[in-house]
Structure formats: structure tokens, C-alpha cells
Amino acid sequence: MDFDHLxxxxxxxxxxxxxxxxxxxDVTPPPGHVSPITEGTSKDIRDCLALISARERELAEELGQGSDLRPRFTDEPKQAEVIPLHKSGLTKKS
Structure with a gap:
């Protein structure tokens, strides 16, 4: 993972x-086994991850990096291309 730009x-x-x-x-048990983590701890971990995500978004916005930091393919288009599903000028007659 490249941390140089962060x-x-x-x-x-x-x-x-x-x-x-x-x-x-590491602690997630195989299917059918009881988890060693209590429901309260599980909720606390989810809350921590949500706070981390929120702060990462705030920092990215402050630094002008945008909020879409997911990995991208090198040949992935930068912008979405809208393709109409109907031909203009034609209307459906009932």
C-alpha cells in the first residue's frame, strides 16, 4: 500500500x-460456531469503522482529494456515459 501521498x-x-x-x-468463527465477540463489542467495532470512514471523507474533502477514493482500473472511464433507452421524438401511443 502506497502511503507517500497521504x-x-x-x-x-x-x-x-x-x-x-x-x-x-481472525476471530470470526467458521459457520455454525459461536462468535467469541459479544454483540456489544461487535456494535462498537462497527461504530468505530463508521467514524473512521467519516473522518477519512472529511480529511479527503479538506485536502481537495474528493470523496471517491476507491481503487480504479487504469482503463476505466473517468466519467459515466449516459446511453438513452429510447429514441427521442418517439412517444408511446396507447
């Missing part, structure tokens, strides 16, 4: 998110 706060938040999700993966 601020210190952004790097901290990414590492916190990564650590929390790794802990969740």
Missing part, C-alpha cells in the same frame, strides 16, 4: 481500519 492522519486512519478488519477476520 497525510499522517490519513495513514493512521487507514492502519486503524486495516487492524480492526484483520482482528474481525
Amino acid at each position: 497525510s499522517k492522519d490519513q495513514r493512521i486512519l487507514q492502519m486503524m481500519r486495516k487492524t480492526l478488519t484483520n482482528v474481525i477476520r
